[in-house]
Every structure is written in C-alpha cells, then in structure tokens.
Amino acid sequence: MAEKVLMKGNEAIAESAIRSxxxxxxxxxxxxxxxxxxxxxxxxxKIGGVFLQAESEISAxxxxxxxxxxxxxxxxxxxxxxxxxxxxGISYIAGSDLPAVIVNVQRGGPGLGGxxxxxxxxxxxxxxxxxxxxxLIVLTPSSVQEMADLTSLAFDLADKYRMPAxxxxxGTMGQMMxxxxxxxxxxxxxxxxxxxxxxxxxREHNIVNSLYLSPEVLERTNIERFERYKEVExxxxxxxxxxxxxxxxxxxxxxxxxxxxxNAIKVLREKGIKTGLIRPITVWPFPTEPIRKAADxxxxxxxxxxxxxxxxxxxxxxxxxxxxxxxxxxSGGMIPDVEKIVKSVEEMANGEAK
Amino acid sequence: MAVVFEKxxxxxxxxxxxxxxxxxxxxHRLVAEAIDNLGIEGKAIGVAPVGCAVMAYDYFTCDMIExxxxxxxxxxxxxxxxxxxxxxxxxxxxxxxxxxxxxxTVHAATRNENITIxxxxxxxxxxxxxxxxxxxxxxxxxxxxxxxxxxKTAGYPIxxxxxxxxxxxxxxxxxxxxxxxxxxxxxxxxxEKAFRNQMEGKGFSLIEVISACPTNWGLTxxxxxxxxxxxxxxxYPLGVxxxxxxxxxx
Numbered sequence: 001m002a003e004k005v006l007m008k009g010n011e012a013i014a015e016s017a018i019r020s021x022x023x024x025x026x027x028x029x030x031x032x033x034x035x036x037x038x039x040x041x042x043x044x045x046k047i048g049g050v051f052l053q054a055e056s057e058i059s060a061x062x063x064x065x066x067x068x069x070x071x072x073x074x075x076x077x078x079x080x081x082x083x084x085x086x087x088x089g090i091s092y093i094a095g096s097d098l099p100a101v102i103v104n105v106q107r108g109g110p111g112l113g114g115x116x117x118x119x120x121x122x123x124x125x126x127x128x129x130x131x132x133x134x135x136l137i138v139l140t141p142s143s144v145q146e147m148a149d150l151t152s153l154a155f156d157l158a159d160k161y162r163m164p165a166x167x168x169x170x171g172t173m174g175q176m177m178x179x180x181x182x183x184x185x186x187x188x189x190x191x192x193x194x195x196x197x198x199x200x201x202x203r204e205h206n207i208v209n210s211l212y213l214s215p216e217v218l219e220r221t222n223i224e225r226f227e228r229y230k231e232v233e234x235x236x237x238x239x240x241x242x243x244x245x246x247x248x249x250x251x252x253x254x255x256x257x258x259x260x261x262x263n264a265i266k267v268l269r270e271k272g273i274k275t276g277l278i279r280p281i282t283v284w285p286f287p288t289e290p291i292r293k294a295a296d297x298x299x300x301x302x303x304x305x306x307x308x309x310x311x312x313x314x315x316x317x318x319x320x321x322x323x324x325x326x327x328x329x330x331s332g333g334m335i336p337d338v339e340k341i342v343k344s345v346e347e348m349a350n351g352e353a354k
Numbered sequence: 355m356a357v358v359f360e361k362x363x364x365x366x367x368x369x370x371x372x373x374x375x376x377x378x379x380x381x382h383r384l385v386a387e388a389i390d391n392l393g394i395e396g397k398a399i400g401v402a403p404v405g406c407a408v409m410a411y412d413y414f415t416c417d418m419i420e421x422x423x424x425x426x427x428x429x430x431x432x433x434x435x436x437x438x439x440x441x442x443x444x445x446x447x448x449x450x451x452x453x454x455x456x457x458x459t460v461h462a463a464t465r466n467e468n469i470t471i472x473x474x475x476x477x478x479x480x481x482x483x484x485x486x487x488x489x490x491x492x493x494x495x496x497x498x499x500x501x502x503x504x505x506k507t508a509g510y511p512i513x514x515x516x517x518x519x520x521x522x523x524x525x526x527x528x529x530x531x532x533x534x535x536x537x538x539x540x541x542x543x544x545x546e547k548a549f550r551n552q553m554e555g556k557g558f559s560l561i562e563v564i565s566a567c568p569t570n571w572g573l574t575x576x577x578x579x580x581x582x583x584x585x586x587x588x589x590y591p592l593g594v595x596x597x598x599x600x601x602x603x604x
C-alpha cells in the first residue's frame with residue numbers, strides 16, 4: 001500500500017509526471033505554477049532527465065513539440081498569460097498528431113490579470129485555444145490527489161489518442177497542500193512507429209508536419225482527426241455525481257468551485273433544498289450526457305465558476321434548454337463562497353433566479 | 355560508361371519546387387553531401403522552417419519535422435535533448451531566423467546547444483512574394499519597402515554572424531556564399547565542419563549562407579549572382595566569425 005505524503009499541488013503534478021515516465025520538462029517562470037519548474041529543476045538532473053528553463057513560453061512549447069516528435073513523454077507548465085503564448089505551439093502539436101502534456105494553473109485575466117486563482121481560461125482550453133480545427137483532452141483536478149492522478153492519466157490519454165492533453169487547474173489547486181498517494185512508476189506502453197529517431201537507413205523517413213497545401217488532403221486529415229475525437233468523447237468523458245439521486249437542483253462545477261459547492265450542498269440540504277452536484281473531471285470532452293439526463297429530473301442548474309461565466313454555455317448546450325440555468329460566479333481571482341452558492345440555489349428555488 | 359556526378363544519397367528524388375535560378379537547390383545539395391560524407395544519414399533529423407524551404411522535409415531522406423515560423427532552434431533543442439546521439443540540424447531563412455525567431459536563435463546559441471543551423475540569407479521574404487527582410491540592404495526595394503529600405507524608419511539590416519559571435523558560448527560561426535564555384539566549394543566544407551562539430555559534441559554551429567532570390571529581386575539568375583558580389587558580400591563580409599577549434603590552438 002502506497003504511503004500518503006503531504007504535498008503542494010504543483011509539486012504533486014511534477015512528481016506524478018516523473019513517475020509517469022516524463023523525463024523531459026521545459027518551462028518558464030510564472031506565478032502561480034513556478035513550483036512545478038522548481039521541482040523539475042531539482043529532480044531531473046538526479047534521474048537522468050532534462051529540465052530546461054526556456055527563453056520564453058513560446059520556446060518551451062516548441063521544445064515540447066521537438067521531444068514529442070521523438071516519441072518521448074514530455075510536459076510543460078505555465079499559467080494563463082503564458083498559456084496564451086503557447087497556443088501557437090499547441091496548435092502545431094495538435095495538427096501534427098503528437099502526444100504531449102500541458103499544465104495550466106490558471107490565474108485571473110484578461111491581460112496580465114492577477115495572480116489569484118481563476119477558471120477563466122475555460123473557453124481557451126475547451127474550444128481550441130490556438131488556430132484551426134482541433135481539441136485537447138482537458139482534465140480538471142479538484143484535489144491534490146487528482147493533481148497527481150490526472151497528470152498521470154493525461155500522459156496515458158495523450159499517447160493513446162496521439163493528441164495533446166491539458167491539466168486545467170485553478171491556482172488554488174496549485175498552491176494548496178493535501179495528503180496524496182503518488183501513482184506507481186510507469187512508462188509509455190504505446191508503440192510509436194511515427195516517431196523521429198533517425199532512420200538508421202533501415203526505413204523510409206518519418207515526417208512530422210502539419211502543412212497540407214491541398215485543401216482536399218487537409219480536410220480529410222481534419223475529418224480523420226475528428227473521428228478520433230469521437231472515440232475520445234465516447235471513451236474518456238469523466239465526471240463525478242454527488243448527491244444527485246434525489247436532487248431537485250443541480251450544481252455544475254469543477255476544481256475549487258466544486259469543493260465549495262459540496263459544502264454549500266450540505267447547508268442547502270439542511271434547509272430542505274435537495275441539491276446535487278455534477279462535477280466535470282474532463283471539460284473536453286464535456287459530460288453532456290449526465291447533464292442531459294439530469295435535465296429530466298431536476299428543476300434547474302446552477303453553473304458555479306471562477307469566471308464571468310464560460311462553462312455555463314456548455315451546460316446550456318447539454319441540457320438543451322429543458323430547465324433554467326443560472327450562473328453563480330466570481331472573477332478576477334475571487335472564489336464564490338458557500339453563502340453565495342446557497343443564495344444562488346435559493347434564488348432559483350424561489351423563482352427569483354435571473 | 356562511368357557515372358561521374360550523382361545525386362547525393364541524402365536527397366530524395368522529389369523535384370525541388372524552387373524558382374529557376376534559386377540557390378536553395380545548391381544549398382540543399384551541400385547539406386546532403388555533408389551528411390553523405392560524414393555517413394550520418396541514418397542518424398540525422400532535420401528541422402524545416404516556414405519560408406521558401408518549408409517543404410525541405412520532402413527533399414531530405416533523413417527524418418524531418420516542420421517547425422512553426424522562427425521556432426526551429428527550439429524544436430531542434432527538444433529533439434537534441436531527447437536524442438543526444440542523433441545529429442539535429444535546422445535549415446532556416448532570414449525572416450524565420452533573424453526576425454520572428456531571433457529569441458530562439460540567440461538562446462540556442464548562448465546555450466551552445468549542440469545543433470547545426472544552416473541559415474540562408476537572401477535579404478528578402480521569398481515565399482510570401484518579396485517583402486522586406488531583417489537582412490534587406492539599406493535602400494533595397496521590396497514589396498514592403500517600395501521606396502527602398504529607409505533606415506530611419508525601418509532600421510538597419512541585422513548581421514547575424516557578427517551578432518551571434520558577440521556571445522561567449524557558440525562554437526562555430528561562419529558566413530559563406532554560393533554565387534560562384536569557388537564559394538560553393540568552400541560553403542560545402544563549412545557546412546560539413548558544422549555537422550562534424552556536432553558529431554564531436556562541440557556545440558552550436560551556424561553557417562550563414564549568402565544566397566540570392568532572382569524572382570523577388572527582379573533580376574535574372576546571372577544578374578542576381580552579380581548583385582550578391584556587388585551588394586550583399588560588401589555588406590555581409592564572408593569569413594569565420596567564431597571557431598573555438600582555432601581559439602583553443604592559439
């Protein structure tokens with residue numbers, strides 16, 4: 001039985017990545033995720049791995065592109081403004097069908113924003129982010145344990161589906177300390193015949209590329225990639241349901257917002273308002289199905305977010321306008337507290353929700 | 355009948371897409387000959403740029419990757435750090451390397467990253483149809499400097515070999531040209547040395563190749579090569595700007 005250790009979320013990501021066989025990390029300092037880089041800087045030289053502080057986030061993601069092309073597990077991490085800079089590279093990685101893991105420990109935006117926790121990169125993470133037709137697998141941890149577990153899962157899914165996966169954490173998850181059981185060491189088990197390794201003059205050359213000057217070929221490539229995305233939607237959609245059996249109101253929340261929501265649900269139930277939670281663990285693919293099903297049972301949905309309201313659009317699409325959906329959110333680095341969530345659900349129950 | 359002149363093994367049979375009179379074909383050949391001479395075809399991994407040479411991945415028989423505009427040195431860094439035993443090179447133009455990719459270039463150089471960069475300087479953006487490059491000469495007429503490059507508003511050309519040789523780290527930097535037989539022969543030797551340095555673990559080697567762009571300069575191939583002699587080389591003097599082999603022996 002593995003031992004529990006007390007760890008900061010950012011460090012749990014780093015250690016979990018190493019245990020997942022990631023021996024290449026490229027980063028650039030930015031609050032509130034710098035501990036990932038610091039941990040990697042300390043550990044990688046001791047285990048024969050590569051830590052490199054790149055000259056920019058742009059360079060870091062392109063170094064990731066290079067390593068990913070050689071078939072090795074590789075990761076970069078940053079926070080919101082830095083993730084914006086990485087978008088070009090992420091688009092190339094997606095367009096070249098390469099696996100890689102990108103960590104975004106989000107802070108408030110837009111622009112330089114602030115350094116307090118946020119979930120306001122939801123659109124960027126789930127709707128593409130960079131240019132072109134593509135998706136990332138986007139995992140949203142709600143505890144330090146999940147920071148470790150979902151990092152490990154991100155590597156496996158990225159390799160399995162040959163696509164980049166993102167760990168979309170909010171700053172709270174990066175900074176808080178909790179007991180965690182670290183995953184067992186493992187390695188990639190997927191065969192990568194496409195990898196650049198040098199031909200050894202024994203095979204045709206491999207080309208890693210996202211350029212298709214023929215529109216017919218580019219369209220076909222995109223269609224094939226979206227066939228793969230359908231498989232991801234079918235097999236990899238993950239969520240948690242909490243007290244949904246008898247719920248009349250359904251909160252949808254992830255990350256720190258889901259944890260506050262669980263406390264709010266206890267208060268609401270004491271008040272006789274039967275509330276439950278659907279917590280997306282993947283926000284792409286989004287857990288559309290459980291929300292659609294819940295729409296037949298509950299009286300309404302409350303999307304609790306650390307943004308001006310981004311995930312709410314996916315909640316509305318999922319429940320197909322069957323029931324009202326209201327937003328309970330704080331932005332700019334603020335976190336909705338139990339009282340605010342309780343009030344939002346009560347407003348809906350009283351028919352006062354806007 | 356004996357064959358006296360062959361295509362290098364490291365070039366595929368794919369026809370080049372380059373314009374008539376474009377020296378990219380010569381430079382590709384020099385790179386392929388260097389790879390052949392050193393016997394590294396099976397170990398080489400090339401990084402293509404964005405620019406005229408974007409489809410270089412179709413022309414070399416080794417494993418290839420296409421980088422985003424300017425990012426080739428960062429991509430090459432990732433590959434080399436992942437596969438230190440392989441031979442990693444980038445092939446980049448002036449807009450790619452000296453404009454949008456300047457940060458990647460300078461930092462790969464200052465890390466003495468053990469890679470080989472072939473930098474083709476023809477003083478213009480070719481693929482997009484002849485815009486001003488960071489290396490366009492003062493007064494040079496291009497699509498985006500239609501009255502000639504005005505150094506008061508557009509600044510001066512960047513001399514990459516000189517700039518990078520101001521850094522302590524890089525191992526070998528030389529500027530060559532491919533406008534006549536003598537220069538082509540010498541360029542081949544410099545390129546081969548840049549690859550050999552990497553094989554010997556010496557570090558960052560960059561060959562700046564002064565090239566020509568007859569199409570976008572609006573000159574015949576012959577006149578373009580003459581323009582290299584009369585205008586380009588006086589501004590961009592050929593020669594070795596850094597060679598730690600020599601420094602070590604002094």
